[in-house]
Amino acid sequence: MTSASNNGAPIISVENLTMSFGDFVLQRDLTFEVHAGDIFVVMGGSGCGKSTLMRHLVGLLEPAAGRILYGDRDFTAASTKDRDAMLRRFGVLYQGGALWSSMTLAENIGLPLGEFTDLSPETIREVAAVKLALVGLSGFEDYYPSDISGGMRKRAGLARAMALDPYILFIDEPSAGLDPISSRLLDELIVELRDSLNTTIVMVTHELPSIFAIGTNSIFLDAESRTMIASGPPTELRDHSDNPTVRRFLNRGAAHG
Amino acid sequence: MTSSLATPADLTATRRDDGTMVVTLGGDWLLSGVLPSTDALIDQLRSGVSRLAFDTTALADWDTGALSFVLRLSGTARTASVPVDASGLPAGLQRLLVLAEAVPEKADAKSDEEDYGVVDWIGLTTLSAKASAGETLEFLGQSVIAVWRFIRGKARYRRSDLTLLLQQAGIEALGIVVLVAFLLGLILAFVSAIQLQQFGAAIYVADLVGIAMVRDMGALITAIVMAGRSGAAYAAQLGTMKVNEEIDALATMGIDPIEFLVLPRFVALVLMMPLLTLFADAVGILGGMLVGIGMLDLSFTAYAQQSIGAISVTHLLGGLFKGAVYGILIALAGCLRGMQSGRSAGAVGSAATSAVVTGVVWIIAAAGMFSFVFYLLGW
Ligand SMILES: Nc1ncnc2c1ncn2[C@@H]1O[C@H](COP(=O)(O)OP(=O)(O)OP(=O)(O)O)[C@@H](O)[C@H]1O
Ligand SMILES: [Mg+2]
Numbered sequence: 001m002t003s004a005s006n007n008g009a010p011i012i013s014v015e016n017l018t019m020s021f022g023d024f025v026l027q028r029d030l031t032f033e034v035h036a037g038d039i040f041v042v043m044g045g046s047g048c049g050k051s052t053l054m055r056h057l058v059g060l061l062e063p064a065a066g067r068i069l070y071g072d073r074d075f076t077a078a079s080t081k082d083r084d085a086m087l088r089r090f091g092v093l094y095q096g097g098a099l100w101s102s103m104t105l106a107e108n109i110g111l112p113l114g115e116f117t118d119l120s121p122e123t124i125r126e127v128a129a130v131k132l133a134l135v136g137l138s139g140f141e142d143y144y145p146s147d148i149s150g151g152m153r154k155r156a157g158l159a160r161a162m163a164l165d166p167y168i169l170f171i172d173e174p175s176a177g178l179d180p181i182s183s184r185l186l187d188e189l190i191v192e193l194r195d196s197l198n199t200t201i202v203m204v205t206h207e208l209p210s211i212f213a214i215g216t217n218s219i220f221l222d223a224e225s226r227t228m229i230a231s232g233p234p235t236e237l238r239d240h241s242d243n244p245t246v247r248r249f250l251n252r253g254a255a256h257g
Numbered sequence: 258m259t260s261s262l263a264t265p266a267d268l269t270a271t272r273r274d275d276g277t278m279v280v281t282l283g284g285d286w287l288l289s290g291v292l293p294s295t296d297a298l299i300d301q302l303r304s305g306v307s308r309l310a311f312d313t314t315a316l317a318d319w320d321t322g323a324l325s326f327v328l329r330l331s332g333t334a335r336t337a338s339v340p341v342d343a344s345g346l347p348a349g350l351q352r353l354l355v356l357a358e359a360v361p362e363k364a365d366a367k368s369d370e371e372d373y374g375v376v377d378w379i380g381l382t383t384l385s386a387k388a389s390a391g392e393t394l395e396f397l398g399q400s401v402i403a404v405w406r407f408i409r410g411k412a413r414y415r416r417s418d419l420t421l422l423l424q425q426a427g428i429e430a431l432g433i434v435v436l437v438a439f440l441l442g443l444i445l446a447f448v449s450a451i452q453l454q455q456f457g458a459a460i461y462v463a464d465l466v467g468i469a470m471v472r473d474m475g476a477l478i479t480a481i482v483m484a485g486r487s488g489a490a491y492a493a494q495l496g497t498m499k500v501n502e503e504i505d506a507l508a509t510m511g512i513d514p515i516e517f518l519v520l521p522r523f524v525a526l527v528l529m530m531p532l533l534t535l536f537a538d539a540v541g542i543l544g545g546m547l548v549g550i551g552m553l554d555l556s557f558t559a560y561a562q563q564s565i566g567a568i569s570v571t572h573l574l575g576g577l578f579k580g581a582v583y584g585i586l587i588a589l590a591g592c593l594r595g596m597q598s599g600r601s602a603g604a605v606g607s608a609a610t611s612a613v614v615t616g617v618v619w620i621i622a623a624a625g626m627f628s629f630v631f632y633l634l635g636w
Binding site: 055058059060084085087088090092094095096097098099100101102111112115116160 | 413415418497498501502503505506507508509510511512
């Protein structure tokens with residue numbers, strides 16, 4: 001497990017981001033940086049706004065205040081066209097999978113390939129098969145999302161998110177609904193994507209084993225104080241955080257020290 | 258749990274000299290039994306009690322029935338800053354109480370939508386109508402852009418989706434459209450036959466049915482059937498996709514959901530509506546003819562000739578044009594409501610209903626406008 005070097009310019013910078021639904025402020029003053037090669041973990045209790053943060057990062061929701069930069073380009077202020085160009089380099093796995101239900105798995109993965117590359121239909125199908133094989137779903141090319149299990153849908157969603165070999169991959173709870181072995185395989189896959197394709201990963205998860213096994217950096221969102229209360233490598237936070245909530249979370253509720 | 262002869266729950270509260278209120282629970286406190294009213298006790302608790310304690314020595318059997326009561330008491334005690342001594346409760350009940358109170362209630366989590374008066378309602382409805390008008394305009398703008406890109410051949414959508422939609426809005430809808438149009442032809446003929454027979458002008462039933470169907474009714478009845486069929490389906494499809502985050506997934510992939518989802522539905526209806534209208538016209542005239550031959554003793558040739566003489570090409574083209582316009586309205590209403598749908602099963606249902614209502618209202622309004630404009634133009 002190599003720890004990514006935090007030198008060099010960040011590829012995502014979030015500055016004083018405030019997220020709200022109308023008057024209801026969910027989180028305020030989030031400031032953090034994600035560096036190339038990070039497996040960046042967003043942690044926090046259920047309902048604290050992790051998925052909402054992800055939706056802000058990919059432009060589905062607009063910040064109430066603050067801004068989000070990719071490299072030195074301001075995503076928040078960018079025109080729709082620039083945004084689309086930036087989005088094309090991202091892959092997103094939603095908490096519910098969000099597969100297009102009227103298309104087979106192969107078509108789901110093939111759609112972005114067909115839209116944004118000049119590959120032939122045969123090649124696209126081959127690529128789709130490869131991506132499905134990577135998430136342990138070879139042979140399921142012609143299944144519809146409604147014909148597979150929740151955990152399989154999650155993995156198929158990851159295969160689709162990886163379709164264009166994204167430069168940043170956003171993942172919302174990849175291992176929710178997976179058995180421990182598949183979940184471990186998924187962790188290995190994520191590390192492999194990072195190492196072989198230089199993908200930077202932003203991951204929302206509660207799974208302590210994966211957090212410690214693969215997370216290189218993290219932030220912790222708190223529902224009570226409505227802001228981030230810790231940031232840093234997860235193992236370091238577990239052992240040395242001065243915040244009791246964070247330590248309790250990372251020690252599975254057991255009061256430590 | 259233990260015996261079938263449940264003892265009824267009973268509840269007494271005594272106040273000691275030191276201000277401690279002792280709540281005594283006796284009998285069976287079960288959700289399936291009859292639980293005593295607790296309101297009086299809660300009021301008592303608010304009036305100068307220094308401590309809250311429990312006595313449950315007479316408590317036989319209990320479940321959530323007892324827990325919810327204790328939870329309510331201790332909640333009231335906390336807001337009134339009265340210390341609670343739970344040691345008198347059964348051990349299991351104490352542990353559940355600790356669990357239930359471990360996570361404090363989120364202060365602003367409860368929705369405050371309940372106690373709105375009429376005035377609030379009028380205000381909120383106006384605001385949401387204003388927001389909805391804005392959304393509708395934005396949607397229309399985006400749709401126009403999508404159509405423009407389609408015309409220039411630059412739009413992104415799946416051909417296979419379009420084929421399927423054409424089939425659904427075309428051949429699969431034909432049966433019901435034909436049936437309804439046939440019945441409408443019959444009805445028109447019956448109504449006019451009774452009147453015209455009195456003047457010995459029965460043959461003019463052919464004129465009336467023919468002109469009415471071809472000019473207006475064919476397109477109108479097709480549109481209303483299609484609003485119920487395709488409009489509702491489109492809203493439900495898009496609404497469900499919204500619930501599943503499928504539309505978000507398109508957007509974050511840089512694919513415009515309007516082009517990808519709305520455009521093919523729009524194109525399918527605009528192409529198919531005139532064709533369906535043509536069938537409706539023909540079948541409606543056939544229905545009229547059945548009445549003419551069967552009831553009015555007209556001959557087939559007489560009726561047919563009379564019809565052909567009455568209908569002009571302007572009538573026919575005007576009717577087909579109306580059909581195409583209604584198609585646009587149905588697709589827009591269905592897709593608009595689908596895209597506006599909330600993220601729940603109930604919201605998808607409302608979106609489908611609202612798509613039909615919106616579609617039919619738009620269609621009737623357009624029909625009225627057409628009548629007026631065509632009248633001015635002398636068509
Ligand atoms: N569209 C919305 N309108 C209003 N409030 C919302 C909306 N979407 C989410 N919320 C609120 O935002 C909060 C955070 O939601 P979010 O989905 O981001 O949580 P989360 O941290 O991902 O939780 P989990 O770990 O359970 O997935 C929730 O309390 C929810 O009520
Ligand atoms: Mg979430």
